[in-house]
Amino acid sequence: MLTAPAPLEASYGAGLTADPDAGALVFAAGGCASCHTAPTAEPSDGGPPVLSGGLAIVSDFGTFHVPNISPDPDAGIGSWTLAQFARAVTQGVSPEGAHYYPAFPYTAYHHLAPQDLVDLHAFMMTLPASATASVSHDVGFPFNVRRGLGVWKKLYLHEDYVLAGEHTPEVSRGRYLAEALSHCAECHTSRGPLGGLNRSQWLAGAPNPSGKGRIPNITPAALDWSEADLVEYFTSGFTPDYDSAGGEMAEVVRNLVQLPQSDRAAIAAYLKAVPPVPNAPAE
Structure with a gap:
């Protein structure tokens, strides 16, 4: 059961x-x-x-x-x-x-x-x-016991959104895109010992799986870009300082640019609406 x-x-x-x-x-x-x-x-x-x-x-x-x-x-x-x-x-x-x-x-x-x-x-x-x-996974005991x-799933497959409550249509659309479809938290949120996302640290950054540096905190506690800055980044890959998206984020931008501008604006509005979470201590 x-x-x-x-x-x-x-x-x-x-x-x-x-x-x-x-x-x-x-x-x-x-x-x-x-x-x-x-x-x-x-x-x-x-x-x-x-x-x-x-x-x-x-x-x-x-x-x-x-x-x-x-x-x-x-x-x-x-x-x-x-x-x-x-x-x-x-x-x-x-x-x-x-x-x-x-x-x-x-x-x-x-x-x-x-x-x-x-x-x-x-x-x-x-x-x-x-x-x-397809190639079989290389997973040892006990994790190979499916x-x-x-x-x-009882612990980590949640029915509710992290950004709870009623919001504007734009923020609600951004929540759906960011928390569901584009699954931003998979990279930008740290994980517990069982690999589940730490919802109390939602989007507050995480260790880079490559072992090099950290994936950044994108809550308002650390990301001070305007909504217009975010939309531009999701569209061109350029930051307000004229740096450019690299690594896997460059691939994310290539995906987001295929969406209507209203969707990129909705994700930006969502990121301004999520609770600010300070950077977690380095692990």
């Missing part, structure tokens, strides 16, 4: 009409290509991404290998139903009923609206298929 995967109705999405063009924006906001495109892939020059996977994510719990999520029916997700896709994305559960590791940010995607899931699925089914086999992830 404690570890069983959460169910999802087989009729998920019934009555909703899929819009692949809208799904392309969900795909960009979610940063799907950033992880699921092969690390050795050449730039597509505007062509559709091939989601063959292969990126290795090194963590304290082992090395996770990002899977193939292309429409290939055997190597990818082409044979999945919409309900199976939605359960995987929002609950972290495979079509076979096994828990996925939270290297896949389903704790954020848990908040996705059904229409966005329907649109995302429709768009992804238009992308090129790849027959590249049933234990059911308990982990």
Whole structure:
């Protein structure tokens, strides 16, 4: 009872009409290509991404290998139903009923609206298929016992937003984009000993997984950029001091620039609305 995967109705999405063009924006906001495109892939020059996977994510719990999520029916997700896709994305559960590791940010995607899931699925089914086999994770005992992830989800799969309460439509949209789709906290929030996000330190910075420096605090306690500065950064990658986004943040900017300017403005408004949290002591 404690570890069983959460169910999802087989009729998920019934009555909703899929819009692949809208799904392309969900795909960009979610940063799907950033992880699921092969690390050795050449730039597509505007062509559709091939989601063959292969990126290795090194963590304290082992090395996770990002899977193939292309429409290939055997190597990818082409044979999945919409309900199976939605359960995987929002609950972290495979079509076979096994828990996925939270290297896949389903704790954020848990908040996705059904229409966005329907649109995302429709768009992804238009992308090129790849027959590249997914690589198994390199995770040792006890973390290779996936049933234990059911308990982990009880602790860290939250129904509520961190920025609680009623807000303006712009801030509410920014909350949805930042806390759900774009999952900003996955990098900008520190984690506890079990790998769950420390919600009391929301967006207050975290150690860089590369071991070099820290990912910055982006709450108002440390980030004094104006909303206009933030929108410009999300659009061009340039900071108010004319520095430019680098590393994984450069990839985030490439994703955000595909969204309407109103969405980038909404994320900026959200970041000005989150509670200020001082920088955590260096670990």
